[in-house]
Amino acid sequence: KAGVTQTPRYLIKTRGQQVTLSCSPISGHRSVSWYQQTPGQGLQFLFEYFSETQRNKGNFPGRFSGRQFSNSRSEMNVSTLELGDSALYLCASRQEHNSPLHFGNGTRLTVT
């Protein structure tokens, strides 16, 4: 089975711009979660989608949003980028709520 695929791997954006990141989960996994990873804050939960519905949301401003499509693929969007948004954004999928998360290799976003 193919793993979790995230595109693109690297992104460089300018403050004020917006960005869309994409994630394809493992086949058969209906749950997709997004995490932000930074050296200072570690892994912080952004949101989780299950069957196109947002199930949980972390403590991030409304500039961070996401969605899930009927094929379980997910996108997250960050608008009005700030320097502090520079991070590794990780997507993970799981089969059911207490199953392990399977992670993609992430998208490294740099905001200049």
Added chain:
Amino acid sequence: AQSVTQLGSHVSVSEGALVLLRCNYSSSVPPYLFWYVQYPNQGLQLLLKYTSAATLVKGINGFEAEFKKSETSFHLTKPSAHMSDAAEYFCAVIPNSGYSTLTFGKGTMLLVSP
């Protein structure tokens, strides 16, 4: 509410020495516990999981962890460190009932010297 504490942001060992990475959890209901490893510029890879079966759990790459309810701990060990074990390790917890997300610890960077 659930939380995870990993003692030591960095642990240094010599090649061939015992690896011990500490994880303590707090959870209002019995939890499931996981250890993940992250190599540079990669995502997290599952090492092992505890889901209320055997308290001693064996994982990949020779790692194992023991669930101790009385100590609320789930420490990760490996008898003999290899250079290739150098990476960041994360402990994570989720309640075994209801619907919730995984909560991760801050991570422990394992450094292995020759």
